[in-house]
Amino acid sequence: MAKAARSAKNLTAQTTARLRQSGLRPTRQRVELAGLLFDDCDRHVTAESLHDEITKAGVKVSLATVYNTLHQFTQAGLLRQVIVDAARSYFDTNTGDHQHFFLEKEGMLIDIPGEAISVAGVPNPPPGLTVDRVDVVVRVKRA
């Protein structure tokens, strides 16, 4: 069985289970999108880039569904939304503690492991407010 661990069937089964665990019905569209997103390494996508990708793969999914799915996955904790660009939203398959390099010109994000980076000296927030998350964006340029 170990040899078959990466077969298409098996992947679909795993994906289906994962979606169900998150309280999401494993519809054709969600399984296909999850397949692209969670197959291999960590990824950063926009709604449009993901829609292009799945369309080019010959799968028909509407852009509205891509948006819906990205938000549902985010709410389910399978994705994390990254706000670095006023023009568009990115979604990151790495939901763990980490930060980003961002190359604006090319719309490219690169993960920085959470262990690597540390932020010290954050003051207490004003009374009545609590810290939800600390985001670090290292904006980079081509030299």
Added chain:
Amino acid sequence: MAKAARSAKNLTAQTTARLRQSGLRPTRQRVELAGLLFDDCDRHVTAESLHDEITKAGVKVSLATVYNTLHQFTQAGLLRQVIVDAARSYFDTNTGDHQHFFLEKEGMLIDIPGEAISVAGVPNPPPGLTVDRVDVVVRVKRA
């Protein structure tokens, strides 16, 4: 003369000079907007909030001009654009080294002095890239 340092005339004169130094013609609209932005303490505005404010002050400036002016001021180094919300852009009159608390629900930004906070362990960017700026956003919620 010291007593008159804050008179309206003097402020306008100062503003005018400042705009000219930045290579911007001191038009009525730019002087009025600069007056609102740079009069007192540090401020965080959106195009719409600034347009509302100046309109309520009885000054007629088009929204397009507010956008143009915010961008020109930013390019001139008088303002800094802050990207924290996918829905809208903020502009900060504090152009020095500092970071932000952000209360998304209310669209509120609060400065964190640059001396207070420190980010350690940023890895070298991938070859060919150089660090342009490190932004820290401390996302907060009402307790």
Added chain:
DNA sequence: CAACAGATTAGAACCATTCTAATGTATGAG
């Protein structure tokens, strides 16, 4: 003051995203 470069403006256009309401589909009970 004339002339020109640059600025302002209303309104249209743009584009990412969200909404709508009509159609399709996974699921669990029977």
Added chain:
DNA sequence: CTCATACATTAGAATGGTTCTAATCTGTTG
């Protein structure tokens, strides 16, 4: 297995912040 139902998907319209256009206006310089 089938049906009913709740949930999903979809095309296309709507939204909302922002930018563009091209006509008009205004600082500035000679």
